[in-house]
Amino acid sequence: MAPPVRTRQSLSKDRFVSYFAPLRSQVYSDSTPRGGTGGHSIRTIAWNPLGSLVATGSSDRTLRVWNPEKPLVRFSTELKGHAAGIEKIAFNPVKDAELCSVSNDGVAKFWDVRTKACVNEVKGLGNAHTLAWAPDGTSLLVGNKSGGLFRISPTQPAILSSHPQPVETNQMAFCWSGEKVFLPTRDGRIRILSYPDLEPVFHVNHAVKPGESTEFALKGHTASCLTAELSPTGRFLATGGGDAIISLFDTQDWICQRTISRPLGPVRSISFTFDGRYIVGGCEDGSGLEVTHTESGEHVHTFKMAGPCEVIAWAPTRYCLAYSDLGVLRVIGVDADRK
Structure with a gap:
């Protein structure tokens, strides 16, 4: 059994680099x-x-x-x-x-x-x-x-229920109450559906063309949206796309607060630190993991890799x-x- 894990204090931006600089990665192979x-x-x-x-x-x-x-x-x-x-x-x-x-x-x-x-x-x-x-x-x-x-x-x-979707859904994320789920899609949108019935939570408040859906969806990518991750604090929803961009949406008004464009290729995975202060994305190209301060969008540190x-x-x-x-x-x- 692994020893009990000791929780950590949050690191300031100034301390993040000095904390990780002397550390070396451990290989598990x-x-x-x-x-x-x-x-x-x-x-x-x-x-x-x-x-x-x-x-x-x-x-x-x-x-x-x-x-x-x-x-x-x-x-x-x-x-x-x-x-x-x-x-x-x-x-x-x-x-x-x-x-x-x-x-x-x-x-x-x-x-x-x-x-x-x-x-x-x-x-x-x-x-x-x-x-x-x-x-x-x-x-x-x-x-x-x-x-x-x-x-x-x-x-x-047995499968509890099936819900065919109009477009392919990529890596999903739940809100912390479990009442909503965020679905990144191949067409670049992020759908917000209720759970467990999987119906649109929000609708646009303007007129739409006949036969057009009134469903409100987040739009933060010009290519397929590949992954979504909710911050531990619930303040931000982060999405990664085939356009090599990470978008950060404020979960109060659903406005994209900022984008992170340091990734060099499609962003396949996203992860926040336990306190939500820092975010990193895994992408198909490049040889480093770029750590960004969530609130400011400031680049904090690069973990060097052998490959993508x-x-x-x-x-x-x-x-x-x-x-x-x-x-x-x-x-x-x-x-x-x-x-």
Whole structure:
């Protein structure tokens, strides 16, 4: 078992660089990767609610849970069962040892990471590629590349409800009350729907053409919107797009307060620090992760990488960043606990 995680004080912009400058990333790697490629091509990373475990899902079907304090593979747990590459994983927000994974095999699997057991599975999800837990941990939304959206339960093998969408939904995010869900779409909009009925929450207050929808949606990208993330404080909704931009929307008036244009390619993932002060995006191009101060939009720090880094995740309880670099999991900040 990992030791208890000590929560951290927030870092000011001035202290952020001095805190991370002396730290080096820790490598977590299976020395016998399948296929002899030298890496598993990690597609998704998730921390458990306490920040004591970090899981990775890969294109070669490898699903592994790591203890960040013990980087050797013999201290990790491999979960076996998917018949195709793993697209997205996420821990239950209220159960520290329950993990959900979705794959191109059309199956969502629920795991007890303590026993390695698959405790439930839901089939018939198509080419699933995205999932998001409702904040109370009782249900999830799974989206596939054909525009299907499915509400499922961690305790029931049948799909609870299906909701075909007019356009493909990418990585979703819930509001913290669980009453709304934000759906980034292939056409660059971010839909705001009620949950669990998935109806538009807001409507435009001006006349529309006959047959045209009155649904209000956020518009912050000139290309496909690929991901959305709500800040821990609930103040900002961040979205990343194929236009290499991160947009920050104020959740009070739904106005885009600022955009971050430092990414060099499509933004595939976004993560806030536990206090919401800093944000970082993972993108397809470049060799660094750019950290931005959320309130001011000021660039704070660059984490240098060996290559492009599409998958990133800040720990939920401390300044500890997990990311994939050349197909290998790395974590920076875990050694700060030993100072």
